[in-house]
Amino acid sequence: MTEEPRPTLEAVAARAGVSRATVSRVVNGDPGVREALAEKVRHAVDELGYVPNRAARSLVTRRHDAVAVVIAEPETRVFADPFFALQLRGISKELTANDNQLVLLLTEGRDDHERVGRYLAGGHVDGALVFSLHLDDPLPGIIRRAGVPTVFGGRPGWPQPGPGEPSAAYVDCDNRGGAREAVRHLVGLGRGRVAHITGALDQTSAVDRLDGYRDVLGDVDPRLIAEGDFTPGGGERAMRELLDRVPDLDAVFAASDLTASGALRVLRERGRRVPDDVAVVGFDDMLPVAEQTDPPLTTVRQEIEEMGRLMAGMLLRGRGGAEPVAEPAGVVLPTSLVRRASA
Secondary structure (H helix, E strand, C coil), X not given: CCCXXXXXXXXXXXXXXXXXXXXXXXXXXXXXXXXXXXXXXXXHHHHHCCCCCHHHHHHHHCCCCEEEEEECCCHHHHCCCHXXXXXXXHHHHHHHHCCCEEEEEECCCHHHHXXXXXXXXXXXXXXXXXXXXXXXXXXXXXXXXXXXXXXXXXXXXXXXXXXXXXXXXXXXXXXXXXXXXHHHHHHHCCCCCEEEECXXXXXXXXXXXXXXXXXXXXXXXXXXXXXXXXXXXXXXXXXXXXXXXXXXXXXXXXCCHHHHHHHHHHHHHCCCCCCCCCEEEEEECCHHHHCCCCCCCEEEXXXXXXXXXXXXXXXXXXXXXXXXXXXXXXXXXXXXXXXXXXX
């Protein structure tokens, strides 16, 4: 069976009764074509089922309608953590609504950093969305040298540009304020020995949540703080450390829902009733986690999907156009406490 040839610009031009150049301008979004002619071209495109050649189009517009999403984590972490799925869903919805493709890039080590840098510098995408960075990560410098527009997920923790240079654009939630609300809630329940399981302290979100905990409790006993890594396993390890050091603790603020899920398992193993003996609060409000723990988790809600959508929107609006929209360097979304049975 012979495959039908794809309709060409020339065929659309003949059907619409206009020049090939006019068809090209309409297809590429040039606003300078009279509406009557543009409507003829759009009608011919629909009739013939013409699909623009993206490679040829990018030569004219210097745009690829593709955005790289760079996650500075190994794939085993990315595909196991619902946080990344939620953020990617928000990004994907915004890119799809604007007829852009998502190109996912993950980093396992130094070789991957170099690969990502080469890809971004190679002109394959119009910009990059980058999140889950660690403080010693070379990616910000690599991306800056690649020269692509970039929006970061999370408050930047690396040195910012000098005077007169644009600051890094980013979207984050109020990590510190959310942590304060979580700890105030536990104190308001009458809990006097409130422990904290941190996230990975080479990430600004974890540092901000630890600072929020300290804002409420002041010069807290260091034995009440144990370092985690935003994973269930990290929550388990830290919870065991805390119970060994401070057996009579009566509350835990965990830096993430996954961390809290690990802590809850250890508390159950040790015979501690939640919330009677130990109240537990998490951070994220990821429903696949927070509603499925035993008991369901009181937690700080951040709008993870909305953060992804805003990141993509900031990048697309700043990418070009006759009158680019002025965006603030950083957007910080509010958080809220969601009360369930664990505290």
